[in-house]
Amino acid sequence: MTIAITGATGQLGRLVVANLKTAENSEDVVALVRDTGKAADLGVEARRFDYDAPETLAPALAGVETLLLISGSEVGRRGPQHRAVIDAAKAAGVEHIVYTSLLRADTNTLGLAAEHAETEEALAASGIAHTILRNGWYTENYTGGLASAVEHKALIGAVQDGRISAATRADYAAAAAMVLLNTELRGRTYELSGDESFTLTDLAAALSKEVGETIPYVDMPKDDYCAALVKAGLPEGLAEFLAHCDEEAAKGALFDEGNELSRLIGRPTTPLAEAVRQALR
Numbered sequence: 001m002t003i004a005i006t007g008a009t010g011q012l013g014r015l016v017v018a019n020l021k022t023a024e025n026s027e028d029v030v031a032l033v034r035d036t037g038k039a040a041d042l043g044v045e046a047r048r049f050d051y052d053a054p055e056t057l058a059p060a061l062a063g064v065e066t067l068l069l070i071s072g073s074e075v076g077r078r079g080p081q082h083r084a085v086i087d088a089a090k091a092a093g094v095e096h097i098v099y100t101s102l103l104r105a106d107t108n109t110l111g112l113a114a115e116h117a118e119t120e121e122a123l124a125a126s127g128i129a130h131t132i133l134r135n136g137w138y139t140e141n142y143t144g145g146l147a148s149a150v151e152h153k154a155l156i157g158a159v160q161d162g163r164i165s166a167a168t169r170a171d172y173a174a175a176a177a178m179v180l181l182n183t184e185l186r187g188r189t190y191e192l193s194g195d196e197s198f199t200l201t202d203l204a205a206a207l208s209k210e211v212g213e214t215i216p217y218v219d220m221p222k223d224d225y226c227a228a229l230v231k232a233g234l235p236e237g238l239a240e241f242l243a244h245c246d247e248e249a250a251k252g253a254l255f256d257e258g259n260e261l262s263r264l265i266g267r268p269t270t271p272l273a274e275a276v277r278q279a280l281r
Contacts, residue, residue, distance in 0.1 A: 002063055003180050004030040006049060006085065007070040009038045011140075012100070015173030016068060016180075017042050023181055032060055051081035057088030064092065068176055069099045071119070075112065075241070082119040086126050096129045096186060098179055100172070103136040103165075103193055103256055109248050111241070120189075131179055131186045136193035136261075137254045139166040139270065141245075142200070143279035146207055148232075150280075155204045155217045158225040158246035165256045167194035167269040168278075174265040185264070193256035194269040206276045222247045 003020060007013040008031030020029045021043065031039045032049035039046035047060040051072055061067065067089055072078045082099075089097055102108055105116040116134075123130045142157075142164070149155040175192055179185045198206075204217035220228065222243045229239035248254075262268050270278075 001065050002028050002030060003066045004032050004061065004064040005068045005070065006032045008042060009033050010070065012169050012173055013070055015170055016176045017044060019173055019177035020180065030064060051084060054084050057085060058091045061089055061092035061094055064094050066096045066180055067094050068180055069097055071100050071116065078115040079118045083122050086122050090126055090128055094128060097123060098131045098133060098176065099123060100176065101132050101134045103134050103191060105134055109251065109253050111244055129187060132189040133176060133179065134189060134191050135172050136256055137164055137166040139168045139194065139275040142203055143275050146276065146279050149207060149215055150211055153215060155200060155207065155215055156220055156225060156228060157200045158220050158222045158243055158250065159200050160219055160250040161199050162250035162252060163197040163199055164249055164254045165193035165197040167261055168275055171261060171265065171269045175261055178264055190260055190264060191256060191258050192261040193258065195259055195262050196272055197255055197257065198272050203272065206273050210276050210280060
């Protein structure tokens with residue numbers, strides 16, 4: 001069975017490829033990437049696959065039976081990009097598509113949800129067998145800024161006391177590999193999230209324990225948080241997006257207690273303390 005992964009040189013894609021290589025003949029794994037030169041270290045066949053160059057899509061899917069469509073990184077363009085991939089997959093005879101969507105994509109209030117719901121609808125209309133992995137938040141979305149929090153002696157955000165059921169990219173990658181390799185797990189929509197939900201106050205406490213000094217969580221109004229991110233050097237659009245995500249997280253958009261991810265991968269999701277430790281290495 002030939003399995004192809006889009007965005008294979010991205011942070012999630014690399015982890016999925018690594019998981020597949022431990023359980024499957026690497027000759028059966030294909031990395032679909034914009035720049036094949038960046039895939040040399042993956043140790044699998046790499047094919048050029050550029051969402052914005054439609055002529056590259058169907059040829060790159062030749063002989064592929066199962067496709068992991070990792071959602072694109074360009075917010076606002078993912079709808080047409082994903083539709084182009086689905087159309088190419090149908091033309092190439094791909095038998096099954098696994099798509100990384102968003103937790104409760106059909107009802108989630110995050111601005112990201114609309115493009116994911118649109119893609120899910122396109123898959124349903126395509127006639128191609130498919131599985132939906134509705135991934136919750138990546139723990140790294142918050143732990144990636146911990147070094148800065150230590151430097152500035154505070155973790156800032158606009159989540160209030162909203163709980164976040166995040167899991168690490170490694171956890172989500174393990175789930176994707178499990179579904180890709182086990183046909184009996186396919187054909188479902190999975191709501192995936194971490195076992196251990198946390199507030200940013202909890203995250204600050206875990207960080208403080210790890211570094212041996214008190215790093216408080218400072219909650220801010222959404223607009224103030226956005227302004228602080230811009231002042232720190234983030235592009236205004238990205239700052240507004242992050243502030244919006246925090247605002248919705250405060251309302252419960254990132255909370256889930258279904259524990260479907262840990263059941264799927266057969267182990268608990270990565271604890272918050274371990275994720276903090278990994279982020280500071």
